[in-house]
Amino acid sequence: MILGDMNFDDVNFDDIAGIAHEPCGDPTGVVLLTHGAGGSRDAPMLVRICDEWAGRGWLAVRYNLPYRRRRPKGPPSGSAAADRAGVAEAVSIARELTDGPVLAGGHSYGGRMTSMVVAGDGADEGVAVDVLTLFSYPLHSPGKPERARTEHLPRIGVPTVFTHGTADPFGSMDELTAAAALVGGPTELVEITGARHDLNSKTLDVPKLAVDAALRMLG
Template identity: 70%
Template sequence: MSLDDIAGVAHLPAGPPAGVVMLTHGAGGSRESPLVIRICAEWAARGWLAVRYNLPYRRRRPKGPPSGSAAGDRDGIVEALTLARTLAHGPVIAGGHSYGGRQTSMVAAEHPELVDLLTLFSYPLHPPGKPDRLRTEHFGAITVSTVFTHGASDPFGSIEEVRDAVRAIPGPVEIVEITGARHDLGSTSLDVPALAVDAALRALSDPPSAT
């Protein structure tokens, strides 16, 4: 398997990579998402091999919402994370924006051996205006460290709702709050990629103590 098989684009560090970061896109996007590109560029600048890749539904058609089975998209994530272990030594960090992050977190819950850390951007906690329809059934099975980067004005879940929901995650969690940002995590005052990468590196350098 190669990057072409997952429609992946690599951002290369200047020297030997410290590890691999695999990021994917939201429901209406692709690997060309400006946010995902910026995050991958930040990881590469920090010495990591960062790959942005398309989910299976986006490989089948260039535009439009997810089509087919979400389970099929998760199969594509498993393929991407399996490939990541062959690309470089070191930890594998996985995640994505919105839908892509949610599906990746479900893969991590089912296959924790594939992921050393989750980095989730604008996790779609519930549909806008429907806070009773939580998408958290798998949270209790997430054992890897997880970083949620979330806009304070995201209609898919408030910061308070996210804080409440992540209590179900047994693994270590950090929430990076982006003041004033909505679901696209746009900010004129904060460097969102840098803040997210800082949090992920903190989580990697401070693993949970054995109990």
């Protein structure tokens, strides 16, 4: 039984500054999502995605990266190593909670940090998750396509979902398609027509589309 008869009140995510979205009944597994460089666990898109997962029977946790725990505003600065350690800690906590699948990812910077943790550094194996779910992956800085953040992608061996807006200045769909082809595991691209980096859409249900794709990856 996933999480058995555990009372959710006994599940403590304080160490990762996490907020849990609880399903009705025993969870199928755990989903961990974190935020972009200028955001926090309270980003509206993360809240909506976690609500969608909880509605599908999963325990979904949105959490703050270490740099955001240290200060309420501002971008990360020299904190990448600590932020990756924060991702690894979150996955470790999730593994202690469930015998079922653990999915992890996040928006922009948070998704990139999570993907690097799963990829490992070449010398050490990455942290094990069942599916990566990445939102608005920051393939490069706006206007700097020659500086693609793709070196670690071939070391990712797990199924990976990229949910991306067609008007995202951090990477076009063509660029992201080429980058996804580098991933060592199976991939799926969820295209959000007209959306920019925030993935806001007036016509598409972004959380539903992203969750559907991740569940397909689980098989």
